[in-house]
Amino acid sequence: MNNKICAVLLASVLSASAFAFEPFAIKDIRVEGIQRTEAGTVFSYLPVRVGDTMTEEKASQAIKSLFSTGFFKDVRVEVEGDVLVVVVQERPAIAKIDFIGMKEFEKDQILKAMKDMGIAETQIFDRALLDRAEQELKRQYLSKGKYGVQITTTVTPLERNRVGINFNINEGDAARIKSINIVGAQAFRESDLLKLFEQTTPGWLTWYTKNDQYSRQKLSADLEKLRSYYMNRGYMEFAVDSTQVSISPDKQDIYITINITEGDRYQISSIKLAGDLVLPEDEIRRLVPLKPGQVFSRDELNNTTKKIADRLSDQGYAFANVNASPEMDKEKKQVAFTIFVDPGKRVYVRRVNVTGNTRTRDEVIRREMRQMEGGWYNAEKVTLSRQRVDKLGYFTDVTVETPPVPGTADQVDVNLNVVEKPTGNVMLGAGFSQSEKVMLSGSVSQNNIFGSGKHLALGLNTSRINRNLSLSFTDPYFTMDGISQGFDVYHRTVDPTSLDVGQYKTASTGAGIRFGFPISEHESIGVGLTFDYTKTEVFSDSPQRYIDFVNKFGESNLAFPLTMNWTSDGKDSYIFPTTGVYQRAALEVALPGGDLKYWKLNYQYQRFFALSKTFTLMINGDVGIGDGYGGQDELPFYKNYYVGGINSVRGYASASLGPVDAKYPDERLGGHRKLVGNAELLWGLPGYDKTLRLGWFFDMGQVFGKGQKISTEAIRASTGLSLAWISPVGPLKFSIAAPLNDKPGDDTETFQFQLGSTF
Incomplete structure (x- = not known):
């Protein structure tokens, strides 16, 4: 930069002495020497126009202005009669930038960084900037431990006043x-x-x-x-x-x-509260886990001040300051803390602003908000609002900011920003087994019809086992207070003859209505009633109990299943949760008045533990039991539980675990009772935290027939690696599993996958 200033000043002095002239009125201005620069660009920097009076002072200003652009390495001003002639010599432009021998970094990444420094193709070449870029590139290598890196920069002149820049890099080995x-x-x-x-x-x-x-x-x-x-x-x-x-x-x-x-180890001698507590002191003290006599812990002290600040923010004090002041007794090796509480002014919410929703209506999002406009700010309600919007499943990302309103000390806005994802899907489900090979299914669904939050799905399954045509509609806000209503119509055929299960076929046609009732922010109760007509077909090689069931209850049965369920969903995310508990209990009872009388009871418990920012531990338990009643002494065999496959115990073929037929030992019968347990260590990948997750799992489970004793020896287990990806075409699951205690006759599979949702 100093050299450039000197050049400008020197050029000014030389021009003033070499081109002394009497002032004159400019009749024309001519620019010579430009190759890439437009003449209009030169004119825009000149301090004079046609018709102005040209003086030596203005000539000096013109030279300085053109030099300051950085476009030129030489500028002269000449006079031919009443014509002002500006003669320039352009600096070369950068035609291309190449890197030879660079493996540690992506080329595009380095080019972007250099562009920010002023070194890029089509830019004016500046040797000083090139030297800076070379030093910055070397610094990046040093940060990677490449202390022996050698960088040689070559500038090659090209036609039309251009240059090519080559960075020859010998990266060497990392230290x-x-x-x-x-x-x-x-x-x-x-x-x-x-x-x-x-x-x-x-x-x-x-x-x-x-x-x-x-x-x-x-x-x-x-x-x-x-x-x-x-x-x-x-x-x-x-x-x-x-x-x-x-x-x-x-x-x-x-x-x-x-x-x-290291210093000395200190114990806590006392903890006092001071300042404007606002809340009862006893309530605040319950938030202080530290007690006199404990060894000091910085994390526990920080957690204490954070809990107090969070509790105050739940009462509207969004900008509360809570600080702990220590008094150290170095002789006794003790420390006393005084926690000063400054709640500040109580804050209320001026506006709730929703952005990013291009398809979803504002009302669909706002009805999930628990923080109201005009109400006192409540941090817990703001967090709950974000979680509820996220659990809608319409968005890949939901963020909340609470900036203060400019010019006020007691108002904030709640800014909720969402990133929408496609909610209309053509879904495919796929699985692979040694017996059935590839199984495919599909559905067309819209989870957010016209942005209304209502759900409509048309399912069509054409696999070898299940042929299913279904229509489902759900209105999650049938009433303003959150009661949901849904309808289902279906025709379903099941033909498991290609699997290693007992041979039979069923064809079911039905319709049902269901309602959901919220009982808290995280809990709901569902009730549904279905009309179901099922026709059953058995064969000469079917298990005897199947044949006996058909002989007793007939080939065609009418049933009125009443379903009731309780759901508690405390997960922090709909897509990939990291903390929280999910529970579901479901009861299905075939009501009197139909041909069948049976009941099934299921309970699932799932919990997520955030071990770190990267790792999450998931545990899952799923149990089920069912039977007949009112003179029917068994569960319909086509209502039996089956275990095995990518959604229960991986490493074993779908529905391959459980009791076998005495006459046909390769055929599985399913069972009246089900036990499944899973533990999985999950982690995301950088750049895919919201869509892709890897896992290391341990699965175990089994089904047991009526009268069969439940034993740990019968339970099968497996371990392996999993991958889940929310892809643009739907959710994908992959697993590579190794059975841990398989027995002769078990149908095992190492690789399993599923694209979309099977139904």
């Missing part, structure tokens, strides 16, 4: 952390402290994690983990005195030395 030493650790073993660090010496997995490559940012994060470890165990005076990072002469090995001072 590895040879050792990490912590000097001054006495209360804890150095090996235990080093386990806290993300950065580590080379190990069997570091080729993938890259954690053996030094990073200043990662080291800072590791030091904060170390500080938190000590502070949470009472060492209030802990300090990192210095950190030395050295590299070997061959730039291959990194040595890290951390010097620390």
Whole structure:
């Protein structure tokens, strides 16, 4: 920049002395020497126009203005009679930028960063900016541990006053952390402290994690983990005195030395509350888990102040400040805390603003809001509102912001932004088994008809086992207070003769109505009544109990199943939850008046634990039991439970577990009782946190026939890896499983998948 200023000043002086002239009226202006720059661009920077009086001072200003654009490396002003001639020599433009030998970074990523610095194709070439770009590129390599990187930049002149820039890169090998030493650790073993660090010496997995490559940012994060470890165990005076990072002469090995001072361990002597408490002191004290005599913990203290602030925000004090002030007694190694509470002004919500919904009507979203406009701000209700909108299933992302209203101290707006996803789907379901090979099904559904929040689905299944035509409609807000209403019409045929189950066929036609009643924010009760007509066909090779059932109750049966269910959904997300509990209990009873009398009772319990920002643990239990009543001593065999497959116990073929027929031991009969348990460690991938999740699972389950003793030996188990993806064409599931205790005769499968939802 200094060189450019000097050049401008020198050019001004030279032009003033070399081109002295008497003032004159400009009749014309001519520009010479331009190749890419438009003449109009030059005219726009000139301080004079045709008809103006040209002076030496204006000539000097013209040269300075054109130099300051950066487009030109030489500018002259000449006079030919009454014509002003501007002679320029353009700087070259960048025609292309190439990288040779770059493997560590994506080319597009580096080009974008250079463009932000002013180095890009079609831009004016500036050697100073190129030097800066080269140094920044080298710095990026150093942050990756590539201390031996060599970068050679070549600028090649091209036709039409252009240049090509080539970065020749020899990346070299990444330097590895040879050792990490912590000097001054006495209360804890150095090996235990080093386990806290993300950065580590080379190990069997570091080729993938890259954690053996030094990073200043990662080291800072590791030091904060170390500080938190000590502070949470009472060492209030802990300090990192210095950190030395050295590299070997061959730039291959990194040595890290951390010097620390542990200080003394402190216990809490007392905790006092001060300030404007607003709420009863006893209520606030219940939010303080810390007690006198406990060892000091920074995390628990921070959680305490956060709980108090959150409780105040639930009462409308959105900008409450809660701070803890320590008083240390170094002789007794004790610390007393005074928690100062400043609630600030009570805040109410001015407006609730909904953005991002291009198809979904505002009312569909607003009826899920529990934070009302004009009401006192309540953080719990704001969070609940976000969760309820997310659970609609219409959006890939739901975010909430509560900015203060400018110019006020007691008002906020609640800004709810949603990112819509397609809710009209053509769904495909697929599975694979050794016996049935590929099974396909499909449906056309619209979960959000015309943005109204109502659900309509037409299902058509043409697999070898199930042929199903169904029409379903649901209005989740049949009444203003949230009572839902739905209708179902179906014709369903089941032909499992290609599976290893007892041979039979059924054809069912029915229609039903159902209602849902919310009883709390997370709980609801559902009631439904269905008219069902089923025709059953058995064969000579069918299990004897199937034949006996048909002989006793006939080939055609009319039933009136009454269904009742209770659902409690406390999950934090509809798509991929990380915390919360989901429970569902369902009872199906065939009412008197029909040909069949039976009941089935199911209960599912599912819980999610957020182990970290990355990992979530899911546990699931699903049990069921059923039987006949009123003179019917058994459950209709086509209502039996079946277990096995990607949605129950992976690694075993669909419906392959349970009792077998005595005459045909390869055919499964299903059972009156079902036990399924799953545990799965789940984690997302960067960039796909909302749509893709991997898992490591452990499944177990079995079904048992009537009179069969439930035993742990009969339960089958498996483990493996799973993948779930909310793809543009519908949800996909994949699993690779290994059965852990399969027995002879079990139908096992290593790979299973499902595209969409089977029905």
